[in-house]
Amino acid sequence: MASALTVLRRLYLSIYNWTVFIGWFQVLFLALKTLKESGHENVYNAVEKPLLLAQSAAVLEILHGLIGLVRSPVSSTLPQIGSRLYLTWGILWSFPEIRTHVLVTSLVISWAITEIIRYSFFGMKEAFGFAPSWHLWLRYSTFLVLYPTGITSEVGLIYFSLPYIKASEKYCIRMPNKWNFSFDNFYAAILTLGIYVPGSPHMYRYMLGQRKRALSKSKKE
């Protein structure tokens, strides 16, 4: 009985990981194609559909962690997925004015390369039971460059969309209301920028620790 569940789990996770891999592959492909054929202003429009799908699918990963399907702790995936969803839906999808900014290109390419490596790594492990050591190396090394480029793009895009956030009043809730609640998107965005200040070095240090553990463990095996 237990082995049938294990097989089901591996099948589901293989399908999940390879499907999302294809999504991010499309994002990278379309981004590079658009850059070559027209310019960075059109990158968002070209990648929008696969980007929204692939990034939103990541919500399932929180579920996987919660029900114990995968071992990753919810505490480290939550801030990562949170910032991704905030950028994808809260900034890019909500404020079209920012879509033509050049940082969209660097953002999308940084994310896509990272995710292509990550999802194919897990896809390999679930489907075939192993992943070659160069794959492991890629997974735990590309972040050294892609974290800074990705985080810079995220922070930059949030910062440059501030005027649009303020002017549009989108998602703002004003007083008076029955629940005596208010939400100001502009100040929330500034607060989010503030969180990046301690948050980024924390995440980077965490990944450095993960890298040390993963690469030394593979040396021992």
Place this chain on the structure above:
Amino acid sequence: MKVTLVSRSGREFIKGGLELNDSATVADLQEAIHKRTKKFYPSRQRLTLPMPSGSRERPAILNFKKSLKEYCDGNENSLTVVFKDLGPQVSYRTLFFFEYLGPLILYPVFYYFPVYEFFGYKGVTHPVHHPVQTYALYYWCFHYFKRIMETFFVHRFSHATSPLSNVFRNCAYYWTFGAYIAYYVNHPLYTPVGDLQMKIGFGFGLVCQLANFYCHIILKNLRGPDGSGGYQIPCGFLFNIVTCANYTTEIYQWLGFNIATQTVAGYVFLVVATSIMTNWALAKNRRLKKLFDGKDGKPKYPRRWVILPPFL
């Protein structure tokens, strides 16, 4: 006797160890360490017996009242003790005082002073308050005043001190939430609930605050005044049904406040506070069940709700 002090990594912490009387107590050892190291006053020291490496059990912490001889197994002339620095410590009373002082002072600022001008609400120099806003002020301030009084006159703490870093963490929690809630309840555009709802909310909250106070008195009487701490099975009043009746009454007390004032901020605080207290309650329940396991003449901990009947 000779006491060898090692750090958790096995390194000798005080070269050559310390020489103490055969009849010395752990407290004497702590004093000796403090004298030698100057920096590590007794409340900063965590002294344990060495555990075999790889052992998953938690090491036994030396009780300051016991004599060192009690911890020697066999060789009465020497003892090895593991030392850990707990970092700078503050007394629990100091910690509680400052974390509760914030809400006590910040909330009235939002009520009495024209702070909303700085939030863009021009011309609100003399705020006119709905009755519920005034009662909320009294209720809130009474609550934190009560907490401060209990800190100095009622509570008997299981540990004398807490790490200094907790001052910053706890004050951030209480002061931020205090200001967050105060901002909304005293807002010039605040929308009050109906009169009956307000009365039910504050009335229920007050009853719960009184019950909470009585729970604290019961807990206090479980421990002797000599600061010896220790754990007993709480009983009487609501403790017969719920292990952590003090947390239960505190949670319901905040519920009463929120029913009367109706702000999202207040309810968010309620949810966060409830989850923190639930964690504490589960740990306490586990500890009591482990301690009172019915063996060796100890009573067995009775089946009770942990914190929030009928859920947990």
